[in-house]
Amino acid sequence: MASPYQTPPRPPVERPDSPILVEEPVYVRDSRAGDIDLREIIDLAIRGKWIVLGTLVALLIPTTLFTMWQPNVYTATATILVEDNNDAQAVLPGTSSSNPLIEAEPNLQNEILVLEEDIGLAEIAAREVMQYERDPETQRPLTILRNAAQSGPVTLRSVGMLLQGRYIRSQTAGQDTDAIRVTATSTNPGEAALLANVYAEAFVNVAQASSRGGVSAVREFLEEQVADKDERLRSADAAVESYMNRTGAIALQEETTDLVTNLGALDGQIDAVDVEIETKQAEIAAIREQITEAESRQRDRVVTTSPDQLAAARTELAQVEAQIAQFELRNPDFEGPLPEDIAILQRRRQQLNNQIREAGRAAVDSDAIRPAEIAAEQLEALRAQLQAAEIRLQSLRAQRRSLAQNINQREGELAAVPGQSITLAQLQRERTAAEQTYASLEAKLQEARVAEQSELGYARIIRPAFVPPEPAGPNRPRNIILAIFLGLTFGIVFAVARVRLDHRLFRPDDIQNLGYALVGTIPDTDALIKKDFGGKDFITVDGKEVDAHLITLLNPMATASETYRALRTSVQFSRPDAMIESILVTSPNPGEGKSVTASNLAVVIAQSGRRVLLVDADLRRPTVHRKFGLSREPGLVQRLFDDRPITLADFEQPADDLYVLPAGSLAPNPSELLGSKRMRDLMDEFKQLFDVVIFDAPPVLAATDAVLLSTQMDATMVVVRSGRTRDYELESAKEALNNVGAKVIGTVLNGFHISKAYGYRYKYAYRYGRDYAYGYGQKKS
Secondary structure, eight states, rough: OOOSSSSOOOOOOOSSSSSSOOOOOOOOOTTTTTTTOOOHHHHHHHHHHHHHHHHHHHHHHHHHHHHSSSSSEEEEEEEEOOOOOOOOOSTTTTTTOOOOOEEEOOOOOHHHHHHHHHHHHHHHOOOOOOOOOOOOTTOOBBHHHHHHHHHOOOHHHHHHHHIIIIIEEEESSSOOOEEEEHHHHOOOOOOHHHHHHHHHHHHHHHOOOOHHHHHHHHHHHHHHHHHHHHHHHHHHHHHHHHHHHHHOOOOHHHHHHHHHHHHHHHHHHHHHHHHHHHHHHHHHHHHHHHHHHHHHHHHHHHHHHHHHHHHHHHHHHHHHHHHHHHHHHHHHTSSSSOHHHHHHHHHHHHHEEEHHHHHHHHHHHTTTOHHHHHHHHHHHHHHHHHHHHHHHHHHHHHHHHHHHHHHHHHHHHHSSOOHHHHHHHHHHHHHHHHHHHHHHHHHHHHHHHHHHHHOOEEEEEEEEEOOOOOOOOOHHHHHHHHHHHHHHHHHHHHHHHHHHOOOOOOOOHHHHTTTTOOEEEEOHHHHHHHHHHOOOSSSEEEEEEEEOOOHHHHHHTTTHHHHHHHHHHHHHOOOSSSOOOOOEEEETTTSHHHHHHHHHHHHHHHHHTEEEEEEEEEEOOOOHHHHOOOOSSSSSSHHHHHHOOOOOGGGGGEEEEEEOOOSOOOOOOOHHHHHHHHHHHHHHHHHHHSSSSEEEEOTTTTTTTHHHHTTTTTTTEEEOOOTBBBBHHHHHHHHHHHHHTTTEEEEEEEEGGGGGHHHHHHHHHHHHOSOOOTTSSOOOO
16 A cells, blocks of 8 residues: 655665664662752742742732731830949948848849839839820820720729830840840830830839938938937927026036036937947848848748749739739728738738749849859848847947946936036036937938938939831831742742652653663653644644644654654664564553554654554554544454455555554454464564564553563553653553563653753753754754
């Protein structure tokens, strides 16, 4: 039968009588198959581009909307310098204000604890804040008062809790500095500056009041004593003047005057000693109270180091404060002594505050010296101070006894004075004693006032807060960039995970990484068919409808045709030890391109000058006859039931040296026919007439026909489709063929598209990324 596709005459091709000895290639699994490099990540990410895009959109849109919806937040910071926290200097003879509990270097963490936990400090600041309705800078309403009103009545406690819980944050200004930054946050820039300054000033005032506490107590004591002695002096003057007016006495004798003066001086000295004794007794009582408190604090330090107990203490403190607040709300104008239950609650609140504060100090001091060691040193210092004070008290009492003896002796001398002079002498003695005592106490009072005014506290503001010109947040560009970064990162992770879990084969490397030989890679021809044939499935040639996928027949100069020629070369030299005369082409599943591959391979082998027979052995779903525009019958089935010798005239010839045997009519038992003795005899007849016989067999996993035929073939190829065939399907097909001893020469990757290998584009672009083969389709120079 004449061929409708005539090719120019070719010189005869010498057919080798003996095999060419070529070293058989060895396929080794890539040792880096388990690794993922940058190229593969790019490849997997672009293959999963919709996952990446979806994840990016899922994160970017809500993040952008939330960021844009958030109001601007402003922060203002006031800086406080914390210096040594020592008590005031002693202003009375023999007294000392040194306290070993606070004599050490300032502990900034303790001060920060006070700033963040002391509700009394917060209420002091809240009292100042509540004097404003709008911030002085922008005249905008204060948000803290509006937020406090939303949760109930606006009280010092509610505003103070908001200050500490939401608006104010404190931290150290640096590792090697003794400064604290008080930062206020608000949606109103003026309010942020106001709150930071008010809170910092409240802390400084509390610190100053704490530092002046000891000196103020001394001043108040001296004021009481001065007032008492002044009243005593006035009474003594009045008594002397009244007596002299009443009796007409003028003055005492010189000797008596000296005696009265001495007695008055002694009385003044003993009064001063009495005052000092009272002061020393008060000091001893205070030291004993400090010792008791320190011992309790040492016990609490051990107890409150437990996080659970500390949390329980804070919970109880909140409940106690809530009960006290309810009493204050119900009795806003209450005066007089507190009810017993409220007084107990107040004492319990003080105990809980001390316990929580000591727990914070213990946590802060744990990095430097163990809390137990610090407490022991403090107690030892307090006991030494108590011992010194008691010794001083004993000395004062001895001094008073000595003064009293002198006074008794001089009083004996005074008794010898005449009666009228004795009375006047006693009155003047009392006046002289009162004058000396008053003058001494008045001098000490002035010293105490000077000491109190000179005590400026251990904290001062070195930089007030200013109205911030720009918002501190939200950082919208950063949030959006972060959302994009996270979206891309998670998207790539999801895409890589999905692709890594995807068992489909996409690239030639995927097959080689499984350890299988790759004999050919056929590119996807849909784009070429669309370009050359308008996307038609069949092309009319000389009155026959030919499948557009027969590229080697319709467009021999295309790149796809060149890949089939490369497949022909791989097949020819796949078994150097044997002449390949029969080839079985199969696939794991239907629809993977085995028939197209077999047909194009038959065409390129025929174009090399060898006589080729293409047999459609897929008796269940035959397609070869449609690809060449031929009739299905007569075919292989008819030939199996016909014992006549075969000739070339019994076959269709669509091209030079290419002959086709369709499947024929439907057969009820394809496997029995293909495995019969008649089929083996027919194979021998085919080999006598043709150089190469190619069988298009059914899929391996769909039927056993391919496995039966493979035992009679010189070579078997398994065709897989890129993006469709899974690795375990290929493995199952290879295992089925190997179990019967089939001579599997390798795998053909069909339908490969360069877009499936972005990270490896440079590797495949030249062979599979062009429309025409080398030397064709180029412009002439």
